[in-house]
């Protein structure tokens with residue numbers, strides 16, 4: 001049996017008395033690419049924040065490689081966090097730092113490696129992402145797709161065994177989005193990284209997922225392989241796949257607002 005890298009057991013979270021994540025349970029095993037899909041406002045980013053320990057659940061447990069991160073102290077949580085990478089929705093690069101310096105950040109923060117070694121590691125990660133020529137550029141001087149790749153180079157700076165991605169292809173054109181999906185798959189297949197990808201982009205689901213879960217209003221409504229997802233008669237899934245305004249997902253969602261814009 002494969003090792004469980006991320007496990008959620010009955011996880012719930014409310015904000016202002018509103019249940020945003022409702023009794024979610026699933027396991028993500030070593031090496032798999034697990035996609036969490038759902039409409040805007042369904043709770044995807046919140047779920048990602050719960051899985052990475054940025055938020056604590058009101059109920060339930062989150063395990064990373066068998067360790068319950070809902071009960072550990074801040075130091076131990078930091079230690080767990082070092083073993084995974086995160087690619088945020090808006091890349092979250094520091095504008096005042098060069099590409100090189102952005103990728104070096106986690107190495108400087110979490111290791112005592114020699115300056116020369118840091119330089120070599122950064123160069124390696126940027127080469128993997130096809131960005132070596134841009135190492136001295138600032139984020140504002142490169143395209144959105146390139147910024148995502150810098151974010152990705154930074155996410156893998158510490159050689160993580162799990163990477164969490166929030167909407168890695170959103171805001172990119174289909175070709176650049178395809179490049180990012182290819183990189184996610186390369187990291188997964190060549191470096192055996194376990195990938196947890198949040199997206200509302202259906203085409204990404206079928207390209208990269210080993211398994212996918214659909215969430216709606218904070219609950220998992222379906223979970224399965226792309227083939228199972230494609231052929232499921234679950235009405236939520238059918239509506240989501242077809243992008244139809246008619247179905248159980250209500251079209252006028254008043255909460256498509258500020259948190260989508262701000263979400264990390």
Ligand SMILES: Nc1ncnc2c1ncn2[C@@H]1O[C@H](COP(=O)(O)OP(=O)(O)O)[C@@H](O)[C@H]1O
Pocket residue numbers: 015016020038039040041042043044045046047255257259260263
């Ligand atoms: N910190 C917060 N405080 C209050 N409401 C929040 C907070 N974070 C998220 N929400 C709400 O939770 C819901 C789900 O948000 P989010 O997880 O960002 O959805 P998604 O990533 O699927 O678009 C939204 O209605 C959002 O307004």
Ligand SMILES: [Mg+2]
Pocket residue numbers: 044045046260263
């Ligand atoms: Mg989001």
